[in-house]
Amino acid sequence: MFAVHFDRFGPPDVLTVGTLPEPHAGPGQVRVRVRAAGVSPVDLALRAGRSPSSERLALPHIPGVDAAGVIDEIGTDVTGHALGDDVFGVVEVARLGGASAEFAVLAYWEAKPPSLSWTEAGAAGTSVETATRALDVLGVREGTTLLIDGAAGGVGSVAVQLAAARGARVIGTGRPESAAFLTGLGALPVAYGPGLPERVRALGVERVGLALDVAGSGSLPELVSITGTPSSVLTLADFTGPELGVRVSVGELGGEPGGRHGLAVAAALSGEGRFRVPVREAYPMTRATAAHSAAARGPRHGKIALTADW
């Protein structure tokens, strides 16, 4: 099959397109003919050799943890899905990739609603599951005031909408020029960077109950000061968290059991017009090098997607 892959770690131009053996669906899995895939920070880190998991990769490696496509092979123990179904989801964790290819094996998935385009669905998987897990761990519900630091990115833009759908009031940080994007997602925008407590106070919000750090930019002491207690803060990206009493959530790709229920919620909300996956740019798979370069450049609003063009 055609696949984007790399056989040495390095910058985006280590990515090439060639042919590699097809994967097959194991028990509890489906294989899709990929229509679109996402590009995530973990893909960039694995490719650069910067991830602690890079050394676990068998090269050549096909990047991409999220994909959407049409089911063309069904493993044993799979019920409720048929060949030809349009689905979106997440690859098998142990593979740490495989999405940017002609065929990919999904470990969990949902029916793709017509309300999500192929690029949106292809880019959705781990951002939706990560945001859902974070909101669950924090206990975000109706009436919560939640501050999301790094709200405009792939995970943040999805977390804002899912939190708002739960009835939370959301304050989202971004660059000043990202304010309109954040407002469109349903967040009260505030500029990221040092001095956040003062800027949040200036919004006139009485009390911020919970904070989610998606950016991993070193803001945890400020988030603790804003919420008043480390137990009200969760980080997805700052491993110094425990030094301050702040929990870190690493997810399935980091070895933490996942809930795997976010995709169904996102699909349903999308059908009601209350959820979208902001895709700031989509590239054909054969231009994966350009896509990886773009994914590293700010301002990062939502996701970068790859579309099958073989």
Ligand SMILES: NC(=O)c1ccc[n+]([C@@H]2O[C@H](COP(=O)([O-])OP(=O)(O)OC[C@H]3O[C@@H](n4cnc5c(N)ncnc54)[C@H](OP(=O)(O)O)[C@@H]3O)[C@@H](O)[C@H]2O)c1
């Ligand atoms: N633990 C987990 O399970 C898990 C799962 C998925 C992702 N992650 C991690 O979570 C992080 C975010 O992922 P993502 O997919 O959302 O990444 P992303 O799409 O690259 O977005 C990152 C966002 O952070 C913003 N940002 C940059 N500097 C900031 C600062 N100083 N303060 C606040 N925000 C800032 C960026 O804004 P600009 O571009 O405008 O600067 C961008 O919108 C990554 O480190 C990723 O590896 C963890």
